[in-house]
Amino acid sequence: MTPDSTNNTFSVPINNKKIENVPSTIIEFIESNRSLFDSFQFPVMITDADRRILYINPIFKEVTGYSDTDLLNNFWNDLAPPESLGKLLKYHHIRKKFPDKAPSSYETSFSLKNGQEKEFLLTVTPLFNNYLFFLTFTDVTSKKLAKIELSRSYEQYYTLVNTSPDGILQLDKDLNIIMANNVAKCFIRLFYEEAEIIGKSVFCLIPEDQHAIIDNAVKHAIKEGYYRNLEISLPNKKTGTTSYFEINTSVVYDHEEPLFFIAIVRNISDRKQMEKQLHGYTTKLEHLVKEKANKLMEQERVAMLGRLASSISHNINNPLQYVIGNAELILKLLNEPDLERSLLQNLAQTLISGCYRIVEVSDKLRRASRKSDVSIFDIAIPIEVAISVTKGKWMKKCSQIKVRYLTDKAIKIKGVESDIAHVFMNLIINAVQAIKEKGEIEIRISKLSSRKVFIEVQDNGSGIPPDIADKIGKETVTTKSPEVGTGLGLLWVYDTIHQHYGTIDFETKLEKGTTFRIALPIAN
Structure with missing residues (x-):
């Protein structure tokens, strides 16, 4: 128109x-x-x-x-x-x-x-x-105005991103790099030679043996919205060393579908080196502590034998008095013209019995004092040794120590026999010290199952105060003077039982008594 x-x-x-x-x-x-x-x-x-x-x-x-x-x-x-x-x-x-x-x-x-x-x-x-x-x-x-504001916001965002001390990557849903700040680019240049990284897949940057780690992290991030503290290691081509990185990832969604990922990347190589050094120092310190603890425990073991010297002396002196007395009597009788042969035989038999008693005490003392090797032995043996060696202590307050076998007597365990003997020596001495005047100590042996033996050491002493009970097995505790105890005894007992793959606990009531319960694996 x-x-x-x-x-x-x-x-x-x-x-x-x-x-x-x-x-x-x-x-x-x-x-x-x-x-x-x-x-x-x-x-x-x-x-x-x-x-x-x-x-x-x-x-x-x-x-x-x-x-x-x-x-x-x-x-x-x-x-x-x-x-x-x-x-x-x-x-x-x-x-x-x-x-x-x-x-x-x-x-x-x-x-x-x-x-x-x-x-x-x-x-x-x-x-x-x-x-x-x-x-x-x-x-x-x-x-x-919105465009201007958006541009200003983008400039602020870009400034913030590029002043971050951490590397920041924006990845699309296929894990291709959309954006990388300056720090991230510096990280990537350590192990990736190509100048341009935008549009590259992160799998191009990471060794193939770590692809599965990335896949699992991405699946977790999509499900939870984030993934924290992912650690990867990358070869540093400039130095020939390995660099370590920690990655924290967040997911941005569009209608519940992942739109892109934001990954915060931190170089933790220095931290890893420090952790390695710290682990070395810790291992060395643990070794020194263990060595020192072993020395202290050995000193406690020897000290306990020293504190038992009077008890051991009593166990030897009694039969020795029989030997000496009977020997002197035999010497006198030899001068008698009408010496009866039967009397001499009886005296000789008593003399021999006394010597055997001394040998028995000596053997049990040897078992208790010698650091033996790992072996399989009847659990009754170290218990009998402990009772015998400590007799001079407990007989002052108890007429006897009752030993009740609630199962077959021959139950064998694997371990260091002398250490197990010392465990029961410690428990017996503690029980004696808890008894004020006259009391009872009972040891019960039973089977928990076909795999474990259960030993209880019970006394009717004064019990353990709550403030002390809470520390037993965790630190040195004692209510005694240094001449009587160092406080290492029960700590050593707990450590020894644990070394034998066993468990130990106790039940105590003030003025009622204490029961220690030990479970040890039965030897196959």
């Missing part, structure tokens, strides 16, 4: 504003569609090829503040600020000559009547073979 520019040109009022030389077809087009244009809920302007404004709709007036009188028959470029005018005129001239080459939409600013400027997305539609132009305006001020 082309307006007739020869015979149908008028000077007509449009919206009561006289506009010169407007073709009748244009007038008819505007007037016939005025109701439609007026109903549009966005600003509309119609201009001719000479940039004259022929129509503005009510929304345009509302948004800009202009009236028909202000704009009709004036040039639309008068509304353009200086910084936008050049672009507008350029596109207008291109549109007149080459309609297909001019952009149909572009953002620009226009001056409002109040002097302010507003950003619009201007859409231009040519009509009547470029004689008429239909312009629509979309307010993009808020969008422009």
